Amino acid sequence: MTGGAGFIGANFVLDWLASSDEPIVNLDLLTYAGNLETLSSLRDDARHVFVQGDICDRALVDRLLAEHRPRAIVHFAAESHVDRSIHGPGDFVRTNIDGTFTLLEAARGYRATLDAAGQADFRFLHISTDEVYGSLSPSDPAFTETKAYEPNSPYSASKAASDHLVRAWHHTYGLPVLTTNCSNNYGPWQFPEKLIPLMIVNALAGKPLPIYGDGQNVRDWLYVSDHCSAIREVLARGTPGETYNIGGWNEKTNIEIVHALCALLDEMHPRTEGSYSQLITYVTDRPGHDRRYAIDARKIERELGWRPAETFDTGIRKTVQWYLDHPQWIADVHSGAYRAWVATNYSTRGQGA
Incomplete structure (x- = not known):
């Protein structure tokens, strides 16, 4: 798998090895959002083979495939933050497009070395995003797998391009691919x-809680362990060439999310100065901010029997509790690079409506 030291990837590694003895080779470049501390519990676990490296390094990918002979590639690795893509789109083109191309070509070459049974069993599972579908109005139906692509940011455009490459390698070369497009993930170990x-981190530090624009942008929210269980189902039983939308059936505005977090923190970790909601600050919206995303996840339920186990209320409470229980992880992840990023992104915005 690729990107297994990032937020979703690391949760998938931990989830997989908690329920299976099948080993994982984890290829991750360890950029700013990759954190091996998330996987510290696996430090002496022979089932987890970590390799620090670049998915654009074809020689390295070829060597790992030849050495470990996997039955599948699960491709998480991506630059994934819209604001970062606005400030520096080149990294997104390189990782999300060039990196996916490199992996597809390496997978195609590797699969050709397998016997007939191995070729039939092999899978390339590509993890993508609902942002490729563009923005919805309040009355539009949720995204289905047949929705036309309309990416609006450098990030979503680069992911859309990678989705198209995966589709083309299936139809042109017969590579048995699977694609999942998920909604916004949240949960333990997420980079702040x-x-x-x-x-959560700003509230606990008594810092402003910056809300873009009017706070009415809508997202569907998916607890990360539910996403991991969906990926397992797609890998095990998905039909090659198919796309599966994975959502949490939890549409919320950004300001609803922040008020919910403040209410939980008021309950679970009250501050002496009053409610955490007093820290809410509205800042200038980011360019091209999509108004609404919503996932129609009926296909994966109908074909594979998957539904999320967590409601938003149960998932968000678990998430807040996890961050309260892991202050050292929060302290460690606040590197100089992260502090510089926050300064770059928010210092020029100022307070908005």
């Missing part, structure tokens, strides 16, 4: 640039 962990 994304909305939920950023709000």
Whole structure:
């Protein structure tokens, strides 16, 4: 698998090895959001083989495939933050497009070395995002797997391109691929640039809680362990060439999310200065901010029998509790690079409506 030291990837590694003895080779470059401390419990576990390296390094990928002879590639590795893609789109083109191309070509070459049974069993599972579908109005139906692509940011455009490559390698070369497009994930171990962990971390530090625009942007929220269980089902029983949307059936506005977090923190870790909601600050919206995403996850339920186990209320409470229980992880992840990023992204915005 690729990107297994990132938020979703690391949760998948931990989830997989908690229920299976099948080993994982974990290829991750360890950029700013890759954190091996998340996987510290596996340090002496022979089932987890970690390799620090670049998915664009074809020679390295070829060597790992030849050495470990996997039955599948699960491709998580991606640059994934919209704001970062606005500030520096080149990294997103390289990792998300060039990296996926390199992996597809390496997988195609490797699969050709397998016997007939091995070729039939092999899978390339590509993890993507609902952002490739563009933005919805309040009355639009949720995204289905047949929704036309309309990416609006450098990030979503690069992921859309990678999805198209995966599809083409199936139809042109017969590579048995699977694609999943998920909604916003949240849960343990998430790097605090994304909305939920950023709000929790800032609140605990007594810092402002910056809300873009009017706070009415809508997202569907998926607890990360539910995402991991869905990926397992797609890998085990998905039909090659098919796409499966994975969602949590939890549409919420950003300001709803932040008020929910403040209410939980008021209950679970009250501050002496009053409610955490007093820290909410509205800042200038980011360019091209999509208004609403919503996932129609009926196909994966109908074909594979998967539904999320967590409601938003249960998942968000578990998430807040995890961050309260792991202050050292929060302290360690606040590297100089992260502090510089927050300064770059928010210092020029100022307070908005």
